Amino acid sequence: MTSSPTEIERIWREESRRVLATLIRLLGDFDRAEEALNDAFLAAAEHWPRQGIPANPRAWLVSAGRFKAIDKMRRRAKLAAITAELSLPDEEAEMAPEAELIADDQLRLIFVCCHPELPPDAQVALTLRETCGLTTEEIAAAFLTKPATIAQRIVRAKNRIRELDLRYEVPEAAELLPRLDAVLRTIYLIFSEGYSASHGASAIRADLCSEAIRLVRLLRELLRQEEPEVEGLLALMLLQHARQAARTDNEGNIVLIADQDRSRWNGTEIAEGVGLVERMMSRSPLTAYVIEAAIAAAHATAPSGEATDWDEIVHLYDLLRRADPSPVVALNRAVAVAMRDGPEAGLFEIEHLLESGVLASFRYAHAARADLLRRLGRTEEARSAYVAALALTQQAAERRFIEGRLRELSAFLH
Amino acid sequence: MRYICLVHFDVAATFAGMSETQRVQLDTDSLAYDEELAASGNLVVAEALQPPEEAVLVRVRDGRMSTTDGPFVETKEQLAGFILIEARDLNDAIRIAAGIPLAKHGTIEVRAMYEIPRHDQQPD
Numbered sequence: 001m002t003s004s005p006t007e008i009e010r011i012w013r014e015e016s017r018r019v020l021a022t023l024i025r026l027l028g029d030f031d032r033a034e035e036a037l038n039d040a041f042l043a044a045a046e047h048w049p050r051q052g053i054p055a056n057p058r059a060w061l062v063s064a065g066r067f068k069a070i071d072k073m074r075r076r077a078k079l080a081a082i083t084a085e086l087s088l089p090d091e092e093a094e095m096a097p098e099a100e101l102i103a104d105d106q107l108r109l110i111f112v113c114c115h116p117e118l119p120p121d122a123q124v125a126l127t128l129r130e131t132c133g134l135t136t137e138e139i140a141a142a143f144l145t146k147p148a149t150i151a152q153r154i155v156r157a158k159n160r161i162r163e164l165d166l167r168y169e170v171p172e173a174a175e176l177l178p179r180l181d182a183v184l185r186t187i188y189l190i191f192s193e194g195y196s197a198s199h200g201a202s203a204i205r206a207d208l209c210s211e212a213i214r215l216v217r218l219l220r221e222l223l224r225q226e227e228p229e230v231e232g233l234l235a236l237m238l239l240q241h242a243r244q245a246a247r248t249d250n251e252g253n254i255v256l257i258a259d260q261d262r263s264r265w266n267g268t269e270i271a272e273g274v275g276l277v278e279r280m281m282s283r284s285p286l287t288a289y290v291i292e293a294a295i296a297a298a299h300a301t302a303p304s305g306e307a308t309d310w311d312e313i314v315h316l317y318d319l320l321r322r323a324d325p326s327p328v329v330a331l332n333r334a335v336a337v338a339m340r341d342g343p344e345a346g347l348f349e350i351e352h353l354l355e356s357g358v359l360a361s362f363r364y365a366h367a368a369r370a371d372l373l374r375r376l377g378r379t380e381e382a383r384s385a386y387v388a389a390l391a392l393t394q395q396a397a398e399r400r401f402i403e404g405r406l407r408e409l410s411a412f413l414h
Numbered sequence: 415m416r417y418i419c420l421v422h423f424d425v426a427a428t429f430a431g432m433s434e435t436q437r438v439q440l441d442t443d444s445l446a447y448d449e450e451l452a453a454s455g456n457l458v459v460a461e462a463l464q465p466p467e468e469a470v471l472v473r474v475r476d477g478r479m480s481t482t483d484g485p486f487v488e489t490k491e492q493l494a495g496f497i498l499i500e501a502r503d504l505n506d507a508i509r510i511a512a513g514i515p516l517a518k519h520g521t522i523e524v525r526a527m528y529e530i531p532r533h534d535q536q537p538d
Contacts, residue, residue: 031509035454038502042455072450135503137415137526147526151504 008045011057016041017133019061021105025168026066030130030158033065035072040065058102106131107170107222110215114183115166122157123186124193125150131218132211142205143193177227183219184233184289187212191237195244196395209244213237228280232289235276239296242269254401258305270300288323291316310340327358335368343372363392367402374409383409416458416527417507418498422491423520425465443515451499456510462495491520 016037023033023040040061054060113126128134128142136154140147160166171179194208216234223230246260255261277297280290295316302308317333330353338346350369359365370385383406390402429437444462451457469484497514501507504526511522 031512034506034509038456038506039454075446129503129505135415136505137503147504151508154505155508 004049005045007053008041008048011044011053011061012041013133015058015061017109017131018102018106019058019065020130021109022062022102023065023069025105025108026062027069028168030161032069032073036065036069037061039068039072043068103222104170106218108168110183110219110222111170111179112161112166112168114179114186115161116179116182117164117166118157118160120186120189122153122160123182124189125153126157127186127215128190128208128211129154132215134211142208144205177229180223180227180229184216184229187215187219188233188237190215191240195240206244209237209241213241228283229287229289231276231280232287232291232293235273235280235293236289236296238269238273238276239293239300242266242273242300248397252397253404254397257299262304265300270297273297274301286319286323288320291320291323295320308339310336314340327353327356328362328364331359331362331365331368338372343375347372347376361392363389363398366392370405374405379409379412415501415503415507416498417501417504418496418525418527419507419511419514420493420523420525421495421497421514421516421520422523423494423516424490425492425494427490428519440515447513447515448497450513451497451510456499456501458498458500460495460497463493465494466492494520 019040020033020037023036024030027033027036043064044057044061048054110127110131113130114123118126124143125139128139129136134142136151137147140150143150170176190208191212194205194210194212213234216230216237220227220230220234242265243257243260245266246262246264247255249255273293274297277290277293280286281294283290295313298309298313298316313336314333317329317336320329321333331350334346334349334353336346337349347369350365350372353359354365354369366385366389370382370389373379373382373385386402386406386409390399390406393399393402432440448457448460451460466484471482471484473480473482494516497510499507499510501510504524507524507526511517511524514522516522
């Protein structure tokens with residue numbers, strides 16, 4: 001096979017993260033591995049055009065990277081001092097790494113990036129850079145932050161990994177589920193950040209959704225057993241992502257689910273998500289992501305807003321409350337109750353929640369209350385609830401939506 | 415992407431605390447690191463600078479050029495050199511900066527390049 005620069009670029013895209021994951025294990029250090037990865041590709045650019053692409057480019061790159069790293073370490077320090085510290089690879093280890101080992105290296109990388117000892121924002125940045133291959137600048141653009149902020153987050157996280165000597169390994173069976181939970185939470189954080197980006201926002205933000213879906217698919221492929229939470233999260237993200245195109249109009253204004261043009265929903269994603277939900281809902285016990293996905297599926301398969309099966313959705317929220325007894329889940333259930341039994345019933349539940357104080361600074365609680373008051377014709381109260389929601393809202397599209405509602409109410413009053 | 419690593423350090427204090435052998439070693443290490451960066455394809459250009467006392471400061475005001483002697487500011491850490499690099503992203507640039515031998519004695523300021531936008535319309 002001949003190798004052109006584009007061919008090497010393709011191999012970079014396909015293999016660089018896997019090669020990096022293995023080099024981190026072999027060299028025991030992120031930065032050393034990154035340097036070795038660069039050197040390996042540099043060597044490839046030099047050798048491959050003359051010698052052709054090797055049969056197993058990944059193994060070639062791992063081997064070249066490790067060789068270069070050891071060579072550098074030897075030159076940088078005195079040989080005698082370094083050989084003691086560094087476990088030099090034996091000849092056998094030079095052989096092409098097994099496919100299974102490579103898969104484990106990628107899993108190790110995901111688990112260490114999402115280690116519970118690291119702060120959540122650091123987990124997100126590290127995962128996007130090391131596992132997905134985004135640059136620091138791209139991550140900063142996606143999170144509307146300065147590159148220097150993200151860069152330091154990553155530096156601190158790597159220092160912490162070193163200081164705590166976090167083990168670069170796939171957790172054992174007993175530890176797997178809680179650790180997997182942290183990984184899924186990070187992936188869902190990445191997804192939500194992209195999902196909340198309004199129409200017209202930088203494409204890189206919307207790309208976060210695709211990255212998150214790609215990550216959970218990778219995780220699913222790497223884990224050798226089926227985990228309902230992984231299936232559930234994939235289904236949930238697919239079903240939400242399916243509605244992305246219809247969530248805003250051409251001006252970037254929010255379109256509520258009841259008013260969305262359902263023909264613009266992505267049928268392929270809905271079919272895959274619903275298939276996963278159907279398979280997982282027969283398992284016991286039901287886990288949170290599976291139930292959330294089932295709720296999303298109930299919306300996705302309804303022919304219209306009015307024809308939505310609200311009874312089923314309230315029932316699913318009851319199940320979800322058992323798996324995840326958070327006030328936000330209770331709020332969502334109250335909204336579903338309002339749809340099933342009328343605004344009065346939902347309002348009763350929301351006011352009860354707001355009185356308990358936990359949701360007082362949650363903008364959606366005030367917005368939901370405002371909407372129900374509006375539907376009940378209690379205009380003055382609706383107005384002040386919208387004002388409370390607006391005071392808590394930063395996002396431009398959400399602000400426009402609330403301001404629009406306030407204008408409608410003023411017109412109604414005058 | 416291109417980044418510049420500006421090497422600041424307190425020349426007098428650093429060298430005062432060093433033996434001749436250590437100074438020679440620092441020079442050797444610095445040159446070796448430049449070569450390493452050249453070999454890894456990261457190096458664009460690396461230069462060390464004469465001390466700021468030997469600098470000349472140039473200004474043009476109202477069409478008139480004037481010059482004054484350096485140093486411009488009295489700080490202990492001075493700009494002593496720079497390495498212009500090609501790196502994958504800011505964290506890659508930080509990794510490279512951390513490898514500069516003088517990072518152990520001074521401070522490396524990493525700055526991304528800014529591309530001056532070309533404005534098609536000239537102001538009247």
